Amino acid sequence: MLLATGTYTRRRGTARTIDPATGHATTPTWAEATITANVQPLSPEQLSRLPEGDRVRDPRLVITRESLRTVDASSGAKLPADRVVIGGTEYEVVSVEQYTAILPHYEAVVMRVAEPAP
Numbered sequence: 001m002l003l004a005t006g007t008y009t010r011r012r013g014t015a016r017t018i019d020p021a022t023g024h025a026t027t028p029t030w031a032e033a034t035i036t037a038n039v040q041p042l043s044p045e046q047l048s049r050l051p052e053g054d055r056v057r058d059p060r061l062v063i064t065r066e067s068l069r070t071v072d073a074s075s076g077a078k079l080p081a082d083r084v085v086i087g088g089t090e091y092e093v094v095s096v097e098q099y100t101a102i103l104p105h106y107e108a109v110v111m112r113v114a115e116p117a118p
Contacts, residue, residue, distance in 0.1 A: 030083075037064035039086055042109065057111040060091060068093045068108045084110050 018025055040061045047055055062068070062084055070093050071081045081093045091110035099105050 033066075035064050035066045035084075037062045037066075037084070039063075046109070054094075054111060058089075058091075059094075059109055059111050060086065062086075062091075062093075062108045062110050063105055064108070065105050067098075068096050068106055070094060070096055083113065084108075086110075 069082045096108045
């Protein structure tokens with residue numbers, strides 16, 4: 001178990017602007033925020049539910065009071081998932097469950113990304 005107090009998230013903004021030189025939409029920038037989280041390896045049961053290819057991407061369980069976002073393909077904006085940096089390594093949020101009883105918190109499964117976000 002690791003209490004990651006220096007963990008921070010990266011969330012891509014939703015605002016797009018038009019580059020006056022090219023007339024094309026620009027990619028929104030990443031905003032960073034520091035969070036406190038408990039980071040744990042997945043249990044054997046949780047690992048067995050993952051597709052085989054995802055098991056080698058160093059999946060972790062992140063427990064935090066901060067809301068985390070997965071890919072939102074259902075909205076027209078198609079916002080990318082939040083990324084969490086743990087010990088200098090960047091992970092992408094792939095699933096989130098919200099718990100509201102007794103101690104409200106979020107449990108997110110994150111997986112290591114192959115390349116850092118631009």
